[in-house]
Amino acid sequence: MSDKMKNLIVRTITGVIFVAAIVACFLKPETMVLLFAVITGLTLWEFSGLVNEWDDIDVNRFISTVAGVYLFLAMAGYCMKITDATAFIPYLITIIYLFIAELFTKAPNPVNNWAYTMMGQMYIALPFSTINVLAFQTGGEGTYNQLLPLSLFIFLWVNDTGAYCTGSLFGKHKLFPRVSPGKSWEGSVGGAVFVLVAAAIIGWLSGDSHPEISIPVWMGLGLVVVVFGTLGDLVESLFKRTLGVKDSGSILPGHGGMLDRFDSSLMAIPAAVIYIYSLSLF
Numbered sequence: 001m002s003d004k005m006k007n008l009i010v011r012t013i014t015g016v017i018f019v020a021a022i023v024a025c026f027l028k029p030e031t032m033v034l035l036f037a038v039i040t041g042l043t044l045w046e047f048s049g050l051v052n053e054w055d056d057i058d059v060n061r062f063i064s065t066v067a068g069v070y071l072f073l074a075m076a077g078y079c080m081k082i083t084d085a086t087a088f089i090p091y092l093i094t095i096i097y098l099f100i101a102e103l104f105t106k107a108p109n110p111v112n113n114w115a116y117t118m119m120g121q122m123y124i125a126l127p128f129s130t131i132n133v134l135a136f137q138t139g140g141e142g143t144y145n146q147l148l149p150l151s152l153f154i155f156l157w158v159n160d161t162g163a164y165c166t167g168s169l170f171g172k173h174k175l176f177p178r179v180s181p182g183k184s185w186e187g188s189v190g191g192a193v194f195v196l197v198a199a200a201i202i203g204w205l206s207g208d209s210h211p212e213i214s215i216p217v218w219m220g221l222g223l224v225v226v227v228f229g230t231l232g233d234l235v236e237s238l239f240k241r242t243l244g245v246k247d248s249g250s251i252l253p254g255h256g257g258m259l260d261r262f263d264s265s266l267m268a269i270p271a272a273v274i275y276i277y278s279l280s281l282f
Helices: 003-023 029-051 061-081 083-101 110-127 130-134 147-170 183-203 215-243 258-279
Strands: 174-176 178-185
Touching: 003 029, 003 147, 029 061, 029 083, 029 110, 029 130, 029 258, 061 083, 061 110, 061 130, 083 110, 110 130, 110 258, 130 147, 130 258, 147 178, 147 183, 147 258, 174 183, 178 183, 178 258, 183 215, 215 258
Parallel strands: none
Antiparallel strands: 174 178
């Protein structure tokens, strides 16, 4: 068996397990919170390790990771109506500590340490924590809505598949060659079309269980996920190019690291929250 075939098999098996785990976790709120708390921690740990390889950068990897996981859990407890806003106080204290600690570390460039520490919180911890808003705040406060966050990942997967197939067949015009030479406008449009179809199907199938979300709203959500998921992918590609690495990690055989797998969702999740809440204003 050739190495290419072995890599394809490994990639396929990892992909199936990954999708199955994400889908299964949404069956119960507890499993969703547990899995995404772990994902938040692993992604922050990976991010901190990557930036710490640069000269004059020394992010406190352990405390930054714990802080991000705590923010996710605090947001989950708040959205589930288990805790009130005081749950965020320990997180705020930790952020203050991370700033003050640089007074005593004698680091050669404390500004870099502050910048990348806060980048990890804003780029990873905060976006992941907002999935709790989709899961617990959109079907009535504290009520678990498994379909909305699950559909977001379905849209991302459909977009990736549709864009790859369409781009392979018709791609001629590069979308963002400086950052990601493989992406084309044709692929992006094709992925969006596939997502619109998937969104319409989800809206039709869920009409009775989610009458408050019409098919046009589902399709609008699909477009939001496509646009910001693609931007999230490009942001992570720029990050890796700046670091000079091909993959963010190797924790997922054949798929790279956690940032490689969740780059699109880091922009798509908060964008979806903004979209859903913006609809209530009109």
